[in-house]
Amino acid sequence: MARDSADLASDYQFWLQKLSVWEQASSKETQQDTCLHLSRFQEFLKQMYETLKEMDSNAILERFPTIGQLLAKACWNPLILAYDESQKYLIWCLCCLMNKEPRTPGESELNSWIRSLLSHVLSTFRFNLKEVSLFAENLGYELVDYCPSLLKNMVLSLVSELRESHLNGLNTQSRMAPERMMSLSQVCVPLVTLPDFEPLVEALLTYHGREPQEALSPEFFEAVNEAFLSKKMILPTSSVVSLWFRHLPSLEKATLHLFEKLFSSKRNRLGEVECCIKESLLPQAACHPAIFRIVDEMFRFVLLETDGAPEVIAALQVFTWCMAEALGKENKQMKFSLKTYFPYGAPALTAVLSQHPEAIPQRHQLQPLLHISQLLREAVEDPTHGSQQTPFESWFLFIHFGGWVDLAVQQLLRTEAEPPEGLLWLLAFYYSPQDGSQQRVQTMVELKALLSHLLMLLRGERLSAVDVQKAAPRAPICGQLVRRLLLSLLLWTPEGHPIAREAVTHMAHTDAVTHEIVGFLDQTLYRLDHLCVEASRKLARELLQELGAQV
Known part of the structure; x- marks a missing residue:
């Protein structure tokens, strides 16, 4: 938590003078x-740093106009840079001054100056400053000219x-030490x-050592994940998958971030849902079962x-479809x-x-539907087989694969004979899985x-909207199931198309039903x-536009 403003201002002036x-002076x-x-x-x-991270770069310069002088003096003090903690906090403070989207020459110049300071601080992470200076001079550079390129x-x-360390495999002498990997990630x-x-x-992210424990710091994974989710950086899919595979909290946060987009107060159309899901890269990552299982468990919750x-349910079905598509595209x-x-x-x-x-x-199509119903x-219901x-x-x-439910409804509306019991059971189970066997019968x-x-x-001779409305039973059968059958009849049969608009208007008598x-x-x-079926698509789109304007 940032300190009191007056205390921080007093300390600031004290350390600037120090x-x-x-x-x-460089005396003993x-x-x-x-x-x-x-x-x-x-x-x-x-x-x-706790104060600066809550402010944008312009606000920082307004409140602390000499912040650059203070940080620069600290960066060039070898005794301060000798300690890792000093280096870390200096780097973090400098990054707070960076303008992510410079709009003026002054802001661009400031960014360039900050990068030169960062490269100088970072050089001490690996090189002695004196060695860097000699190296630069041997190349014909002044140190001040060399630093901007050093980073x-x-x-x-x-x-x-x-x-090279990754390729060396079990050759421990040629691999980067775990302590250095941890320090570098921090x-x-x-x-x-x-x-x-x-x-x-x-x-x-894509480096995998042979150590039994993770070599990178959790803070590194969290920072990368946050930057990726906020679209402040673009990463290849392989790097994102490696991030989520190696750091479970980042995967959970990415999934929750997707859920917030999908299940906000605004009702997203499934086309938008598909775009959000694909942009998240979670379907591509879920090609690995370990990641799929975690995302799936969160859907379950x-x-x-x-x-x-x-x-x-609809979002889960779209996610499953996107994951299957990702598997197909990778030709695995x-x-x-x-x-x-x-x-x-x-x-x-x-x-x-x-x-x-x-x-x-x-x-x-009927045979696999009946097989699914039987299994x-x-x-x-059968403890000897279940x-x-x-x-x-x-x-x-079952609900991962919603296409089978659509197919079952269409089969029932096409049949001229006795409706197959297996299809009736399938729909009853889909809409009321909590029912016991007697209720389902x-x-x-x-x-x-x-x-x-x-x-x-x-x-009959002529189908009317009133007839369709009256067909709904008064018994306490699941309302969603009844409406699905009636709407499917209107959309999938030629007789239903002319009366669809009137019938839907009668059905949409409450906001919830609408x-x-x-x-x-x-x-x-x-x-x-997705099926490129034009016959019912025009009618469905028109009805959706009309009803969508009401909700």
Whole structure:
């Protein structure tokens, strides 16, 4: 926490005068005085940083117009730079002065001057200042001219050293010591957003030593993750995956950051949801089962907390689709079995669910649907075949693959014969997984009666919006399931298109139901866009635009 403003101002003037005295004299007494006050000066730098990090660069210069003089005097004092803590806080304070987006020549000049100070401080991390001076003179440079280029050169040198160390493998004599790796990562914490440091950050993230413990500091991972999430730096996917794989808190924070975007008060369309998910790079990272399992568990928690909110289910389905697409784009053979991604489901069930239902010819779609229903029913209701997991685990696995539910509804609306019991059970389970077997049987009976009535209306001379509205049973069958059947009938049958607008208006009698219908239309349009099905797409888009304006 930053100190009281008056105390900090008093300390600031004290240390500015002290540094001026130390700068002007190099006697033994001055050196002793410096060493005597060094711990207090380090504490001052720490407090100064706590204050500066809460301000932008312009505000800092307004409040502390001589801050540059103070930091420069400290940077060129060899006794101060001899201590790692002094170096660290000096670097952090200097970075606070950097203007991330310089707009004037003065701001650009200030940034350049700060970089020269940073390169000078960083040179002591690896080189003795006297050696640097001699090296520069031998090259024909003055030290003041050499320093601005030192930072870039040193970064490239460290990157090369890291790569060579990585390639050396078990050759411990040629590898960078863990202590040095830790120290280097700590020095980089305040510098991760500087463009010159990006190669070093990437090299550190992708470096894997042979030590049993993590060689990089948690603060480094946190700083990189924060910079990536706030779009202050751009990293290759491989570096981001390595970051999240090596530092679980960063992965959890990235997932929560995505959830905040997806489940804010504003209701995002699924096209926007897909863009957010892909931009997060989480689907690409989730190609590794360890990362997928953690993100999936966080989705599970949100589902439980929201009592299975439709928008959360829809986002989970889009995320699963994006992850499958990422696997396909990388042209990977499945290095890991499906069991590693979905450990709670029966392997046979996971295998059939992971197929793309849209890729199955229409005349063959019923068979895999009935197979899915049979496997789920055994897992949920038959203790001799089922697993030791709760029905929620089977439902959680099932909802990842929402295309099968759409396919089941379409199959029921196309059938001319008795509705298959397996499809009725599948829909009843999807919408009310908490029901017991007796409740689910009752839902199936009511659902069957509703379907029979709807199919009878379709075979009549003329379908009306009033007929569709009256078809909804008064019994306490799940309202979402009823509305899904009615909306599907309106969108997927030629007879439903002319009356769709009127029927939807009758159904959307409350804000909650209107939101639900908007969500269903959005999911339908999202699926149709991916399938490039034009027949129902125009109608779904028009209905979505009209209802969307009301919510």
